[in-house]
């Protein structure tokens with residue numbers, strides 16, 4: 001659980017659970033979940049403590065994660081009265097396609113340990129909900145295989161590899177399977193120090209200590225999948241590793257290719273290689289947004305990687321207005337970080353984000369109940385967005401703007 005006071009996010013408070021323990025073990029209870037917090041609790045029950053830490057942890061003291069939640073909720077939404085809100089819409093047009101809402105699923109890696117084939121579950125949910133899904137450069141399954149579950153909806157995330165031929169090939173593959181956008185992540189050039197996982201003896205490549213294995217006996221639903229194997233794979237990278245590499249060796253090869261010296265030069269290279277929408281993910285400083293736009297990026301994601309990386313960094317919501325005003329009309333600014341309620345998404349839209357991404361919210365759902373659980377998370381957020389724009393007196397989410405916001409004192 002939370003390492004420092006205040007990390008416990010609002011909206012994730014433990015509700016009195018109405019479902020039976022057995023249901024929670026199988027994930028069959030996600031249909032009863034009322035909030036993302038309920039799904040979080042179901043995920044916590046299903047997963048061994050160490051594995052839950054993969055989902056819940058962040059860097060060092062987790063100060064940044066706590067701040068991300070805290071600052072998001074410090075802003076207020078100011079409703080306008082006596083407007084007809086009987087017909088409401090949150091449908092959003094982005095890069096030539098209309099999505100059912102103004103958020104998608106953020107790319108998350110090392111998640112194979114949460115549930116077998118979790119990326120397929122997330123993609124199935126994204127397809128059913130008609131929202132985009134970012135797929136991590138460190139995915140357990142190949143982007144091609146995941147895209148079969150959500151054709152035309154996968155956005156391919158990558159870090160530039162040390163070997164430029166691999167970067168080039170990753171981009172060619174994204175083009176070949178029809179990725180809707182390329183998400184180039186720039187905020188984790190070196191690995192995060194995740195104290196929670198280090199203390200628990202969870203290694204990268206993913207490996208369980210003896211204590212964790214013993215604790216796992218109390219989580220039979222998860223353990224069964226673990227014993228069937230295949231949870232710690234990294235198929236996306238298997239073709240680049242030496243021919244006889246087992247999953248652990250593939251992980252080690254992937255880590256050896258993480259490019260600590262990736263710089264703006266790579267953006268120029270990617271712009272030449274990739275003709276579709278190119279998004280720089282992990283921007284916090286307004287000047288970096290301007291630079292990205294100058295070098296041809298179509299969009300930026302204001303993000304702190306879910307609290308990984310620089311633990312003394314700022315909350316992304318506080319940086320969003322500055323990035324929006326610096327980036328200019330042509331650059332699509334998006335937001336992610338700490339979203340657990342539909343109103344969080346509405347707030348980010350009011351502050352100028354055209355689109356949002358959620359990481360943990362859908363992971364809680366998918367960890368607890370596969371595609372059904374992930375879809376439940378999406379439905380909960382959509383329902384809350386719908387109610388929030390109704391309460392605000394702004395029936396079309398496209399009309400949200402700074403006029404509906406009160407900044408923290």
Ligand SMILES: Cc1cc2nc3c(=O)[nH]c(=O)nc-3n(C[C@H](O)[C@H](O)[C@H](O)COP(=O)(O)O)c2cc1C
Pocket residue numbers: 054055106107108109110111136137138157185281303304305306307336337338339357358359360361
């Ligand atoms: C378990 C986990 C793994 C992640 N892996 C990646 C990754 O491989 N690539 C990436 O660009 N971002 C990654 N992220 C960051 C997410 O894309 C996103 O920025 C973050 O989850 C948003 O915050 P939220 O979880 O509060 O919604 C990861 C986040 C989590 C929680």
